[in-house]
Amino acid sequence: MKTLFFKSLPSTQTYLKELLKKNKEELPLAIVADIQTAGLGSRNNSWNSKEGNLFLSFALDLETLPEDLKLESASIYYSYLLKETLNSFGSEVFLKWPNDLYIGESKVGGMITNIVGKSLVCGVGVNLEKKDEIFVALDIQVEKKELLERYFKNIEKRVLWKQVFSKFKLEFQTNQKFFTHINGEKVSLSEAALQDDGSLLINGQKVYSLR
Secondary structure, three states: OEEEEEEEEOOHHHHHHHHHHHOOOOOOEEEEEEEEOOOEOHHHOEOOOOOOOEEEEEEEEHHHOOOOOOHHHHHHHHHHHHHHHHHHOOOOOEEEOOOEEEEOOEEEEEEEEEEEOOEEEEEEEEOOOOOOOOOOOOOOOOOHHHHHHHHHHHHHOOOOHHHHHHHHHHHHHHHOOOEEEEOOEEEEOOOOEEOOOOOEEEOOEEEOOOO
16 A cells, blocks of 8 residues: 655645545555644544654545445444554454444544545544543554554455454454444443444444444
8 A cells, every 4th residue: 555654744634535536646545644733533523643643544445345345334344454453463452333442441542434436535543652631552562664564464455344343243242331422422332232234233223333
C-alpha cells in the first residue's frame, strides 16, 4: 500500500478524502501524520493528538474488499485485523464492538469508516505511547512503520469475513460488561447477541455498525 507520511495535518481522514475527490492518487493509499490538529473520532468527537501516537487513514477500492464482507461491518473487520496485528507484537488489546480497541477497561484506540465514491475510507487513532486524560497508552512498545507494514500485509491477504468474524465471536464475551451508543443513547451490551453479519440483537432490535 502506498503510504504518504506527514509531520502534521489537521486530519489524515480529511486530507485523504480531498485526494479521493480530486482523483489524484491510485488505491490502495494510506496517509500517516505524526500530529493531528483536528482529528475526528466516533460520534464527531475529536481524537486528542500527541506526537508518537498513530494517526492513520487509508482507502481501499470497494471492488477489492473480501467478497463476503458486508459494508455495514467493515469497521469490525478492519478493526479486528488491527487488533490481531497488535496482538502479534505481544499486546493484550481486544476489540469492543464495533470499532474500539481496549486494554482492560480502558480505550486505547479506535476506527471510523466511511464510503467515499467507490472507496472505503478507514480512519485510525491509537495511543502507541502517549496517554491522555481519557485514553490509555498501548501496553507494548512497537515501532510505527513496522506496525503499519504488518497491518497492511494483513489487509492485503483479503481474509474472508467469516474467518475474521468466527474469531471475534469467540471473544465477544469480553464486550458484555461495556456499553455502546445507539441513536445517541448509551446501551448496555450485557444482553446483546452477536449475529453472523456483525450486527447485534439488543432488546429485539437488530443494530448495525453504521459509522
